[in-house]
Amino acid sequence: xxxxxxxxxxxxxxxxxxxxxxxxxxxxxxxxxxxxxxxxxxxxxxxxxxxxxxxxxxxxxxxxxxxxxxxxxxxxxxxxxxxxxxxxxxxxxxxxxxxxxxxxxxxxxxxxxxxxxxxxxxxxxxxxxxxxxxxxxxxxxxxxxxxxxxxxxxxxxxxxxxxxxxxxxxxxxxxxxxxxxxxxxxxxxxxxxxxxxxxxxxxxxxxxxxxxxxxxxxxxxxxxxxxxxxxxxxxxxxxxxxxxxxxxxxxxxxxxxxxxxxxxxxxxxxxxxxxxxxxxxxxxxxxxxxxxxxxxxxxxxxxxxxxxxxxxxxxxxxxxx
Numbered sequence: 516x517x518x519x520x521x522x523x524x525x526x527x528x529x530x531x532x533x534x535x536x537x538x539x540x541x542x543x544x545x546x547x548x549x550x551x552x553x554x555x556x557x558x559x560x561x562x563x564x565x566x567x568x569x570x571x572x573x574x575x576x577x578x579x580x581x582x583x584x585x586x587x588x589x590x591x592x593x594x595x596x597x598x599x600x601x602x603x604x605x606x607x608x609x610x611x612x613x614x615x616x617x618x619x620x621x622x623x624x625x626x627x628x629x630x631x632x633x634x635x636x637x638x639x640x641x642x643x644x645x646x647x648x649x650x651x652x653x654x655x656x657x658x659x660x661x662x663x664x665x666x667x668x669x670x671x672x673x674x675x676x677x678x679x680x681x682x683x684x685x686x687x688x689x690x691x692x693x694x695x696x697x698x699x700x701x702x703x704x705x706x707x708x709x710x711x712x713x714x715x716x717x718x719x720x721x722x723x724x725x726x727x728x729x730x731x732x733x734x735x736x737x738x739x740x741x742x743x744x745x746x747x748x749x750x751x752x753x754x755x756x757x758x759x760x761x762x763x764x765x766x767x768x769x770x771x772x773x774x775x776x777x778x779x780x781x782x783x784x785x786x787x788x789x790x791x792x793x794x795x796x797x798x799x800x801x802x803x804x805x806x807x808x809x810x811x812x813x814x815x816x817x818x819x820x821x822x823x824x825x826x827x828x829x830x831x832x833x834x835x836x
Contacts, residue, residue: 526623527551528818532603533630535560537791537803541628542591544811554598561632566650606760626814629761629789633754638671640725653749660687663747669694672751674701680751685713697721756793769795780810
């Protein structure tokens with residue numbers, strides 16, 4: 516923030532890595548705390564893929580991921596947040612804080628907030644990215660299972676993940692098929708029996724083609740030639756946490772590769788905080804925003820305050836009467 520320039524030289528109070536819901540929420544809080552910080556956004560937020568979400572509080576008619584991110588960015592920038600497009604390629608612990616390399620340039624910060632998110636595992640369907648953005652392939656039944664009520668739904672995957680997700684979606688519709696994409700389903704006999712008892716069809720034949728008409732996936736074509744029609748397709752193949760930077764500074768990860776944090780969102784490395792899907796918790800926008808609020812307040816309380824901040828304060832924003 517311009518009002519804080521010159522304090523501690525070039526050392527930031529916080530470097531926020533990630534420009535999704537968690538990173539942008541942190542930007543709003545840190546800007547209003549009048550902290551010297553920067554958000555690095557590589558433009559790859561998982562939320563940007565969301566065509567519309569209807570379970571995010573405050574938007575009863577739904578909102579697209581791109582619009583939500585745009586509104587959050589505008590709100591943060593209104594209070595002076597510095598949000599820049601870039602890629603953090605290296606992160607090191609360097610007393611008294613951290614040193615990041617951003618597009619070849621060094622940036623020092625007393626603390627870091629890792630909001631790097633996760634990447635969904637691609638089911639390998641044709642034109643996958645476009646299909647997700649058009650709402651033809653979905654990833655989160657918690658977010659939009661309500662919208663497939665009583666419709667014909669396919670769930671792609673294998674193992675316990677597809678087992679749990681299929682039973683969850685079964686609470687919305689009885690018309691459900693699990694497709695293991697040519698792999699063994701890899702479930703115990705009693706788990707297969709639970710799927711059978713719920714009326715969930717299981718097909719282990721590979722999918723060789725996707726037929727799209729009128730902006731909808733109409734059929735999946737199996738290797739044996741069968742064509743199966745569905746109203747919605749969920750990919751239940753899991754996610755891959757973007758935890759490379761966290762690992763490079765020694766942050767503890769859980770068995771799934773997500774970051775372990777305490778009640779203040781601090782990782783096992785002092786001064787390194789984390790929020791959003793990269794953290795071991797429920798992957799939801801509202802959760803990411805709450806974690807970012809907690810982390811931002813903890814960072815503000817942990818980083819010493821310089822009274823020269825107040826001396827250089829800009830006029831406060833006021834709302835219209």
